[in-house]
Amino acid sequence: MKEKARLLDKEALGRMLMRIAHEILEKNQDIEELCLVGIRNRGVYLAGRIASCIEKIEKKSIPVGILDITLYRDDLTLIAAQPVVRGTAIDFDVTGKVLILVDDVLYTGRTIRAALDALTDFGRPKIIQLAVLVDRGHRELPIRADYVGKNIPTSLNESIEVRLDESDGKDEVVIMEK
Amino acid sequence: MVWSSKDLLGLEGLSREEIEFILDTASSFKEVSSREIKKVPALRGKTVVNLFYEPSTRTRVSFEIAAKRLSADVINIASETSSVRKGETLVDTGRNIEALKVDIIVIRHNYSGAAQMLARHLKASVVNAGDGWHEHPTQALLDMFTLREKLGRIQGLKVSIVGDIAHSRVARSNIWGLVKLGAQVTVCAPKMLIPAAIEEMGVGVTEDIDLALSGADAVNVLRMQFERDGENAFPRQLDYFSNFGITQERLKKAKKDIIVMHPGPINRGIEMSSEVADGMSSVILEQVTNGIAVRMAVLFLVAQANDRIKNNEDAH
Numbered sequence: 001m002k003e004k005a006r007l008l009d010k011e012a013l014g015r016m017l018m019r020i021a022h023e024i025l026e027k028n029q030d031i032e033e034l035c036l037v038g039i040r041n042r043g044v045y046l047a048g049r050i051a052s053c054i055e056k057i058e059k060k061s062i063p064v065g066i067l068d069i070t071l072y073r074d075d076l077t078l079i080a081a082q083p084v085v086r087g088t089a090i091d092f093d094v095t096g097k098v099l100i101l102v103d104d105v106l107y108t109g110r111t112i113r114a115a116l117d118a119l120t121d122f123g124r125p126k127i128i129q130l131a132v133l134v135d136r137g138h139r140e141l142p143i144r145a146d147y148v149g150k151n152i153p154t155s156l157n158e159s160i161e162v163r164l165d166e167s168d169g170k171d172e173v174v175i176m177e178k
Numbered sequence: 179m180v181w182s183s184k185d186l187l188g189l190e191g192l193s194r195e196e197i198e199f200i201l202d203t204a205s206s207f208k209e210v211s212s213r214e215i216k217k218v219p220a221l222r223g224k225t226v227v228n229l230f231y232e233p234s235t236r237t238r239v240s241f242e243i244a245a246k247r248l249s250a251d252v253i254n255i256a257s258e259t260s261s262v263r264k265g266e267t268l269v270d271t272g273r274n275i276e277a278l279k280v281d282i283i284v285i286r287h288n289y290s291g292a293a294q295m296l297a298r299h300l301k302a303s304v305v306n307a308g309d310g311w312h313e314h315p316t317q318a319l320l321d322m323f324t325l326r327e328k329l330g331r332i333q334g335l336k337v338s339i340v341g342d343i344a345h346s347r348v349a350r351s352n353i354w355g356l357v358k359l360g361a362q363v364t365v366c367a368p369k370m371l372i373p374a375a376i377e378e379m380g381v382g383v384t385e386d387i388d389l390a391l392s393g394a395d396a397v398n399v400l401r402m403q404f405e406r407d408g409e410n411a412f413p414r415q416l417d418y419f420s421n422f423g424i425t426q427e428r429l430k431k432a433k434k435d436i437i438v439m440h441p442g443p444i445n446r447g448i449e450m451s452s453e454v455a456d457g458m459s460s461v462i463l464e465q466v467t468n469g470i471a472v473r474m475a476v477l478f479l480v481a482q483a484n485d486r487i488k489n490n491e492d493a494h
Contacts, residue, residue: 068206071220071248071478083482085475087206121215 001159001176007152008173013133016149017046020131021053023147028098031058033126035094037065039103039115040086045166046133047102065090067101072114088118095123100147104162106132109143134173136160184484185297185304186476188313189354197355201323204468204475210247211470220478221248224281229271230307231257231287236442236466237307237317241284244473250282272296281484282477285309301488303480311345316476317441318351320469322359324461325396327468328437333360338390339381340366340422341400341449344373348441349400353379366390368413368422387422391432398439399424399449415448424450429459437461 008016028034031054038047044066051064066089073083101115112130119128131147136154150173152160157178165171179199189197210218226245228238238254245252255275266274268287275283282303285293290310297304308314326332337356343349343365356363357380364382365372372383384390391397402418413421424438438450438459446452454460 071210071218085203085206085478087209089209117219121213121217123214 001178004158004175004177006172006174007160008150010171013149013171013173016133017049018053020147020149021050021057024050024100024129024131025054025057027129027146028127030098031060031062033096033098034100035063035065035092035097036100036102037067037090037094037115037119039101039111040066040068040070041167042162042164043067043101043103045164046104046131047100050100050102050131063092065092065094067115067118069111069114069118072118074110074114090122093123094119094125097125098127098129099125100129100131102131104133104164105160106130106135106143106145106148107138107160109139109141112143113141133162134160181479182483182486184301184480184487185293185306186315186480187293187297187304187306189315189318189351189358190313192355192358194358194360197319197322197358200319200472200475200479201326203479204319204323204471205327207474207478208468208471210474211467216247217249218247219249221245221250221281221481224248224250224481225279226250226252226282226284226477227275227280228252228254228307229275229283229285230255231285231292232308234286234307236469237286240466240469241305241307241316241473241477244470245282245477247470248474248477250477253280268292268296269299272300272302276300276302282481301484303484305476305480308347310347311350312347313351313354314347315351315355316469316473317348318355319476320465320472321348321352321398321439321441322355323468323472324439324465325437327464328461329395332356335361335395336364336393337361338364338366338394338397339400340387340390340397340424342371342402343367343376343400344371345403346400348398350379352398353381357381364390364394366422368418370413387424388428388431391424391428391436394432394436396437396439397424397432398441401441401443402445402448404445404448415445419448423448424454426451426453426457429454429457435459439465442466 036047036051038044047064055061068086068088070083070085129146132145133149135148135151159176161174163172242252284305284307286307287309290312292309293304293306339349366384440462444455
């Protein structure tokens with residue numbers, strides 16, 4: 001895989017997350033029932049950043065959880081590499097909440113399917129909404145995002161790499177090609 | 179790091195990285211048991227057989243709970259009630275279980291090497307739940323998991339293992355694992371219960387319990403197996419407690435925050451006093467809880483590895 005184009009830099013990414021935070025607040029008036037759950041790995045960092053955007057706007061902090069969907073995947077036996085289980089940490093009750101699920105890239109939709117399965121084991125949220133930084137298309141399941149940073153149509157030969165300061169030392173989104 | 183073995187037979191053959199990988203995976207599984215719905219679908223559709231040739235409640239129940247929390251189906255076979263009684267060999271029993279399309283066999287056997295032999299003959303995963311005096315890897319892993327959770331590390335810890343070292347697979351697995359992870363291990367027992375050349379495993383040896391406790395970060399107290407009392411070299415129960423039993427008085431001279439472990443079942447008043455077993459230093463029940471997370475990790479890793487092995491065979 002080689003880098004084809006750089007699509008987002010630090011500033012663009014920051015503005016995008018702030019916009020998503022505003023959209024979340026616009027759609028959900030009651031901040032008391034709002035919570036964020038990030039999907040490992042990069043969804044966790046994005047959820048944390050959206051939460052601090054919301055805090056800046058509303059001067060109120062909202063709970064943020066971590067979801068590891070490894071154990072819920074439907075392709076565990078198909079992936080060649082070692083699946084690494086890193087653990088889930090949702091230390092608040094999700095029942096009755098408006099839960100915003102956060103991930104970096106929305107692609108086949110299978111990760112989100114697994115995440116929805118996992119979340120039902122933690123309780124019954126009032127609403128689950130989905131926020132993603134990039135939607136690259138090619139869905140294999142009937143799933144769509146409520147908040148999208150950027151729609152990036154891709155071919156199957158391409159992949160989207162989201163790099164974040166917390167995990168990769170810099171903020172950028174690039175498109176890679178075989 | 180990739181876990182590539184379809185079996186877990188012992189800690190002797192594992193690298194430090196592999197042991198740490200199991201412990202890291204286990205940390206992630208621990209959270210599952212604290213949920214209201216204590217179940218994840220990772221091993222849905224897999225079948226686990228607990229094949230126990232020796233009486234065991236805690237290890238078998240722990241494996242059973244671990245498998246069920248991963249959504250596997252579990253069947254228990256105890257040798258007293260099976261055709262082992264009719265003279266079937268271990269490998270034949272294993273092959274018959276495999277013919278039932280079982281994915282993982284968890285075996286406890288009184289012969290050293292039983293798990294290894296079964297693993298060599300079967301394509302199913304084999305997990306050693308204790309073989310003779312040889313190894314009991316998941317017990318040592320849960321002991322190390324507990325140590326790491328309590329003290330934050332294994333590297334550089336001083337750990338003393340007290341009791342019947344000679345007949346203990348728990349001791350052997352612990353020594354292999356702890357030494358690989360950089361702990362400083364001392365074994366302490368009456369001379370007759372210390373096997374010859376144990377120093378070659380990289381441990382210190384003492385017959386002085388106060389010396390074993392002095393400066394130790396943790397003491398792992400083994401069960402005295404008085405069912406072996408017929409062997410006349412075995413110490414008498416009362417003598418053992420006065421010379422080697424862990425008491426509050428002895429702990430007073432040890433590090434203030436020393437951790438006391440025991441694989442169970444405890445003989446109160448023989449290996450340790452009740453005050454110690456139920457006291458502040460004891461992490462015995464936490465070991466039991468951690469055993470589930472460790473066994474979930476092991477079952478998950480061997481099942482994953484075996485799926486990859488089978489996929490590769492299909493591809494060729």
